[in-house]
Amino acid sequence: MTNIRVLIADDQVMVRQGFTVLLDAEPGIEVVGQAVDGTDAVAKAAELRPDVVLMDIRMPGLGGIEATRRLTEPPDAAVRVLILTTFDLDEYVYEALRAGASGFLLKDASAAELAHAVRIVATGDALLAPAVTRRLITEFARLTRAPRAPLKDRVGGLTERETEVLSLIAQGLSNAEIAERLVVAEQTVKTHVGRILTKLSLRDRTQAAVFAYETGLVRPGH
Known part of the structure; x- marks a missing residue:
């Protein structure tokens, strides 16, 4: 290896x-x-x-x-x-x-x-999982000055389930934790995550979390 x-x-x-x-x-x-x-x-x-x-x-x-x-x-x-x-x-x-x-x-x-x-x-x-990362992203997303378009324009390409998964990613949940929360298989969550990254042209979960905060899908403290 x-x-x-x-x-x-x-x-x-x-x-x-x-x-x-x-x-x-x-x-x-x-x-x-x-x-x-x-x-x-x-x-x-x-x-x-x-x-x-x-x-x-x-x-x-x-x-x-x-x-x-x-x-x-x-x-x-x-x-x-x-x-x-x-x-x-x-x-x-x-x-x-x-x-x-x-x-x-x-x-x-x-x-x-x-x-x-x-x-x-x-x-x-x-x-992205450690609680300290959640605190950091939550805190500094609050400081961004990105323009805020209507939510439907920012995540309109995502399905309702994908939007829900993105929100949970931004809260720092792992695939296993998201699967437990949504009562679905972990592989199903992995598929959703892959589609989210592809649709939003994002590199990984960290960028997905940043996107969710910057666009207002998830608000600091929520």
């Missing part, structure tokens, strides 16, 4: 080295490089072709948000970005999710949490 290739981008050498040691000790994960800032991360990602980039937000020069945008913007981009932050309500994290990141992780995460996060985003899913 091919190892998950990881690039670590952080301006603090101890953070880079610490995460490298933790991840290299995990089966099926290989750290292929380290980057000192966003510019370095973009260059090394092009050279090393990692599956996942662990991206700090606050770095000198090119920051993590713009670096994330540059990595994920190309239509054929295969790399996944996992944002690293020192606290759970960093005002920049929400912007990083909008820029194309697949989720975020606190820097004080355990080795097991770090490895789990890397594996989750490497499979093409998004790290």
Whole structure:
């Protein structure tokens, strides 16, 4: 089985080295490089072709948000970005999710949490389940200034069931939890999620959640 290739981008050498040691000790994960800032991360990602980039937000020069945008913007981009932050309500994290990141992780995460996060985003899913992520998306969706068209114009292409599933995704529920809530098979939920992403031209569950908040389908605090 091919190892998950990881690039670590952080301006603090101890953070880079610490995460490298933790991840290299995990089966099926290989750290292929380290980057000192966003510019370095973009260059090394092009050279090393990692599956996942662990991206700090606050770095000198090119920051993590713009670096994330540059990595994920190309239509054929295969790399996944996992944002690293020192606290759970960093005002920049929400912007990083909008820029194309697949989720975020606190820097004080355990080795097991770090490895789990890397594996989750490497499979093409998004790290959305932790309650801290729900709080973040809820809080910073409130701060967006996106124009609000009528709801039917924003999600009119979705069926009633798909709209319901999208709402539950935005609340941070997993497929299994959504299946239990709606009393359907988990595979049925997976099918709905796939159709939602396709219809809305979204990359993953994180972008779906951001979309749901920005369009007003789900309101912060509800």
